[in-house]
Amino acid sequence: MTSVSIHKEQSEDDMERYRAVAGSHQSVGRTPGEALDALNAELGSAESSSLVVVQQMRPDAYFTEDQYVRLSDLLERNAELTCAEREELERLVREELLASARRAEALADALGR
Numbered sequence: 001m002t003s004v005s006i007h008k009e010q011s012e013d014d015m016e017r018y019r020a021v022a023g024s025h026q027s028v029g030r031t032p033g034e035a036l037d038a039l040n041a042e043l044g045s046a047e048s049s050s051l052v053v054v055q056q057m058r059p060d061a062y063f064t065e066d067q068y069v070r071l072s073d074l075l076e077r078n079a080e081l082t083c084a085e086r087e088e089l090e091r092l093v094r095e096e097l098l099a100s101a102r103r104a105e106a107l108a109d110a111l112g113r
Helices: 032-043 067-076 083-110
Strands: 006-010 018-024 025-029
Touching: 006 032, 018 032, 025 032, 067 083
Parallel strands: none
Antiparallel strands: 006 018, 018 025
C-alpha cells in the first residue's frame, strides 16, 4: 500500500488548495478528496491506496491543545527562532510523531488488529 500525505496550502491568489504527495508523485486539488483522486489517477490501480485515514489537526487524547498552540506558534516563526525555541520545536514535532503512532495503534486495536 502506498503512503499518501495531504497538506493544505495557500495558492498565489490566496485560495486554499490541497496537495497530495506519494513518493515522487504529487497532485493538487480544491479539496483533499480532489487532490487524492487526481493522485490516485496518476498512480494507477497498482499503487493507489485502499485505506484513507484523516487526522484533523486539533487537540486529542494524544497531543494537547497547549501543545498544538505552541507548535503552531513556533512553526509560524520558524525562520526567527532562538536555539532554545528550535529545540522546543523539535521536541514538539517528536511528540506529535509519537502521538500519531499512538493514534495508529488505537485504530489498529479498534479494527481488531
